[in-house]
Amino acid sequence: MISSKAASAARACCRSSLLARVPQQQPRRTLATVVSSSSLFPNEPSSPHVITPQIPGPKSKELSDRIGTFQENRTHGFVVDYAKSQGNWIADADGNVLLDMFAQIASIAIGYNNPDLLALAKTDEFITATMNRAALGSFPPTNWQELVETSFGTVKPAGLNHIFTAMCGSCANENAFKASFMAYRARERGEQAEFTPEEMSSCMKNQSPGSPDLSILSFTSAFHGRLFGSLSATRSKAIHKLDIPSFNWPVVAWPDVKYPFSQNAHENAEAEKVALAAVEEAIVSSKQAGSSYGPVAALIVEPIQSEGGDNHASPSFFQGLRDVTKKHGVFMIVDEVQTGVGATGAFWAHEKWNLSSPPDFVTFSKKMQAAGFYHNLETRPSLPYRNYNTWMGDPARTLQARQIIRTIQDHNLIEKTDKVGKYIYDKLYDIIENGAGRGKIETLRGENAGTFLAFDGTTPQVRDKLIMEMRKLGVHMGGCGDKALRLRPMLVFEEKHADVFLDKLETALGQL
């Protein structure tokens, strides 16, 4: 019989967390002056360099076709010369150089060939970590405690003092689901209770009570990953889900808000009230006999629904989610895989909500280069080896995360991003309301979201055409949802880059 008694002892010794002792924002390393982010890339181009009539050009196409002989290539945009890419500028196989406002699907934080990262790559610490990969859960390196504290520890969300390290965003979310289910059942079972023989045997047959019929609640248009658990919570597009068996987990409609928020406060508050009521109804009914899905153990939500179309909600909506989940004993998972690490003008997008109590989990990946989730001791599993795998993250990518965080802090990149975002927002607002965008693009989002901005084409075709026109003019952008164009520049994106983007956008709109 496996006992969960050991949990109490383990927890007792962990009441004070070292992570908790680290100040939430590590003081910036002393610099004579905070340098301009331009200084990171003194040789950045000042304008695009486009030499082929179409992108992908002939060399990109040839290389892509060759890849297509052994691997999916219909998803290729173009083939990239990473060695020649610099800062905000991406170079392709044909010698085109584009302003990159997509940044490897929002996953490059501080620019291509950032000198701080190139220097890190040459250190003995990095080489040792990369070429001697640890099974972190069992044989951590001597520097692991210090490394975690000086990386993830310096940017931990308020109130969350523990961390689970993983390999990618989907894994981060799925491991947070697992932790939620275990903690939910532990609470039902009571701290001192042992697993029953029935639980032990039924789980080996994938049957309840050992494999309980619990569920994760998510929103329409949500994207949380594409493995079997995360895909069951993902509701973005049919093409992501078709033919894949799913858990019968519930879904609630994302609030039907209008933009900009500052001009639609009353209507949006009503729409959010409707969505919150639906969330409570889904949770309550999940626990009643005859429910078509199992009890909701956790709710997962993105601060800004990204893949699903850049859909926003107000801080009070998220406060409402925190209240209703707390009221009904449901864990709240904030998925910051795409919003995290600064682009919204805060290190974590959810910092802007000023929640009365922290979420239970905050997941991350992408710009951090390393993945995982923050949580608290309450959601550490009762016994070891319950949430475990071979690598449990990656020390080399953790070193990279530490350098990214340091560079962000040294160069004040989050405040700068917030400022640049406001600059772009205002200009885009004008272009849409009074300028070249009228009748072609609409519904600007991101009033208070740094450079995490988006707008729609009036139709999906307009959006798709605009992306291709922008690319020909030397600006690389990405879409999301049915007809949205999302801005995902890096944190080293400045007003001068914004001016290039805005200039090309006006040109492209004029040609539409």
Added chain:
Amino acid sequence: MISSKAASAARACCRSSLLARVPQQQPRRTLATVVSSSSLFPNEPSSPHVITPQIPGPKSKELSDRIGTFQENRTHGFVVDYAKSQGNWIADADGNVLLDMFAQIASIAIGYNNPDLLALAKTDEFITATMNRAALGSFPPTNWQELVETSFGTVKPAGLNHIFTAMCGSCANENAFKASFMAYRARERGEQAEFTPEEMSSCMKNQSPGSPDLSILSFTSAFHGRLFGSLSATRSKAIHKLDIPSFNWPVVAWPDVKYPFSQNAHENAEAEKVALAAVEEAIVSSKQAGSSYGPVAALIVEPIQSEGGDNHASPSFFQGLRDVTKKHGVFMIVDEVQTGVGATGAFWAHEKWNLSSPPDFVTFSKKMQAAGFYHNLETRPSLPYRNYNTWMGDPARTLQARQIIRTIQDHNLIEKTDKVGKYIYDKLYDIIENGAGRGKIETLRGENAGTFLAFDGTTPQVRDKLIMEMRKLGVHMGGCGDKALRLRPMLVFEEKHADVFLDKLETALGQL
């Protein structure tokens, strides 16, 4: 409406695979003489160096306790000084140096601080790939085609010409499941058929027909990962599965074989016949009305069940699995996450089966450092973005995989491992039958499996005690199953290392 017509065109242009044109084993790079693997580590210790009475020693314990304040540490063995580890020898925080026969849960292929890998880390190609991480599915680097062909392409299993790259073993298996489900439904639907409106809308609610009730068949004691799909196919231990919702997928008993195979041929053939009949029965009944689980789309099997206790079967059993899956239109996934990359005395363990036709998928991770699966065009999804994610693998880890493969080939490490494995097997056989192991350890496995060997303690307690005694004597080993001790040395493990192991084993057994 999304159409699958595009698939035909895409497939037509891909009939000849570049991967297919690469010879299955790349000719070894020319060397005046094939050097001894010793030459890789001229400064390897010749014997263990143990200076603390217990391992973990005080420094390991202190560092582990500190990690425990923010992360699970009850799973820690000891804390490792990777910079000081060398070849087959692992150094810990206290200065102990142990012969490592567990190798980060079987995931280090060519030794700690291998000079070939350290040299790779310093190349511009590696630094560019690491610090400018590509979203491979959309913006692959200019060298991707050449890199894949000269890495994964040189060791592709016979008959499998396509590859899907991923991040870890669980992801590799889950993406193979997804590819199986999509290909299974495509076959049911017919090549030219479009998705129906019902499929499109029902999948968004996680309901059939869009989210079909299909299943993966696996074996008792199997381990295929710990995310929601892979965990549903994993049947190793209750602690891996308790409290986690699972798909209602079927399971069949692993054949009840006896060891050594050479002395139990007739009985084992009978046991395997029973298991094969159960597999066929599970598949056939899954397709009948009233089945408690959905139609079996794929069967997943490890060549040697590893985490589940090092359970073997004969080549004819696997041939039987290939025959029965082919007969019933079920895909066969061979999970080589732990068995792959040489330790069984073949690059892929399934090469020793001489199957009449190849499996549909071969998954890998661990020693390859990169992860993914091999397959054929038939199982490429009908449309782009159906099996897709942000990173789609890791170019830096692919460079590392290429170097690992080259070092293995240059130093002839697979043949050597096969030879060393036979040497150890014979000695262990004697120790168990006639020597210090009598009545303490038993059931030696791995007659023809390189150094991928295992034996049982007579009880779980004996096994656990033996592992701890071996550690005190300076040999680091790992368990699996209920009472098995598994040997997982690296491919640079030679007779001289085996002699240290065997000597210490006899000493430890004498003390039990």
